[in-house]
Amino acid sequence: MNVHPFVEAEKTAGHNVKRTCELLKVSRTAYYARRTGIPGPRAVRDAELTEQITAVHQQSRGTYGAPRVHAALKRKGADCGRRRVARLMRQAGLTGRHRRRQPRTTIPDPRASTRPDLVLRDFQPDFSALDTRWCGDITYIATSEGWLYLATVIDIASRRVVGWATADHLRTELVADALRTACRRPASPVIFHSDRGCQYTSRELALLR
Structure with missing residues (x-):
């Protein structure tokens, strides 16, 4: 005002x-x-600092926020406070990019029974053994609307994705849907390997297997 x-x-x-x-x-x-x-001395100094702030922000490709811009200016000998830098950045419409907190996709279930490793840690490709050993995993993708979770089923022999599913949650149906799409392929039994995340050790997935 x-x-x-x-x-x-x-x-x-x-x-x-x-x-x-x-x-x-x-x-x-x-x-x-x-x-x-x-303009008074402070206004003149604000204008000068805004030019320097803009230059540092552009050099960082728009990633620096007020703390890192302030640190860069201090290294160059500029006499300014962090709050002043933050104020001038707001007035200039300059913002930094914040790293999103990465979600955990593997949450073990302490009540789940231990299952033997039938793959024996052998993940080498072997085109003579297609559709005999699969492995599953969940990854996450940053979108403008939040995290998108991708469950995949990969044929160890060929490294091909044979099944996949996406969702905005980490419930068991995500990995179950991925495995269902993969199960349309082979006519013989397949070993399915995964980590000990609660989605893969759930009863629902065990019944599907």
């Missing part, structure tokens, strides 16, 4: 400008600079 017109009205009425500015918590220098059209 611009209170300078109110200060001007008080001045016209013969009231003390200094006292008015103190009560309104505004800079008397800024008021006179605005009144005369001549």
